[in-house]
Amino acid sequence: MTMRVLIIPEDPRLDRYVLEPVVERIFDDLGCKARIEVLPDPQITGADHILQKQTVQDILDDHPMIDLFLLLVDRDCNRKNMEERVLERQAEHQEVLIGAVAHQEVEVWALAPHRRALPERWGDVRAHCDPKEAFFDPFIRGRGWLEGVGHGRKRAMRDFGAAWAGVLEVCPEIADLKERIGQWLDQKEAHASS
Numbered sequence: 001m002t003m004r005v006l007i008i009p010e011d012p013r014l015d016r017y018v019l020e021p022v023v024e025r026i027f028d029d030l031g032c033k034a035r036i037e038v039l040p041d042p043q044i045t046g047a048d049h050i051l052q053k054q055t056v057q058d059i060l061d062d063h064p065m066i067d068l069f070l071l072l073v074d075r076d077c078n079r080k081n082m083e084e085r086v087l088e089r090q091a092e093h094q095e096v097l098i099g100a101v102a103h104q105e106v107e108v109w110a111l112a113p114h115r116r117a118l119p120e121r122w123g124d125v126r127a128h129c130d131p132k133e134a135f136f137d138p139f140i141r142g143r144g145w146l147e148g149v150g151h152g153r154k155r156a157m158r159d160f161g162a163a164w165a166g167v168l169e170v171c172p173e174i175a176d177l178k179e180r181i182g183q184w185l186d187q188k189e190a191h192a193s194s
Helices: 012-029 053-062 082-092 106-117 122-127 131-143 149-156 161-170 172-193
Strands: 003-009 034-038 068-074 097-102
Touching: 003 012, 003 053, 012 034, 012 068, 012 106, 012 149, 012 161, 012 172, 053 068, 053 082, 068 082, 068 172, 082 097, 097 106, 097 172, 106 122, 106 131, 106 149, 106 161, 122 131, 131 149, 161 172
Parallel strands: 003 034, 003 068, 068 097
Antiparallel strands: none
């Protein structure tokens, strides 16, 4: 059986090029066949919109054939209590929704495979409140990838799989997401066999 997974990002237009390869790799690692999609809603207008209780409910109602929803947003130095808000949405739909918060932005995940090529220390990149503007954009521009698909995000993720083990080490929130998805899959399997 193929699991149906829908990623709910705060910016479907650009985040998809980072989030889709991450989630695909997680399911591959867990040995689970999954059809992964990114919410194709151009009406999403950022984290405040996507984290509204009614918005999440509407998305779940509009996609009844999805087995698992992944609500993935930027932490943004927790300026808007992102972690707490994601956990609230997750608690409301714990049977079908897992939430995670990128530290500080999903573009940090895209930089992780390239961290040795950055002039800055990795800890400084992760600690910065605006790493997209401070590190990701200059890195992509310097490589000439900015005009590419997803403003360079797709190209930045090209070698993601080869760097996976290191990415899990330097982005512990991805490792945590993988662990929670694995637990969810185990519970689903246990429930199906009982």
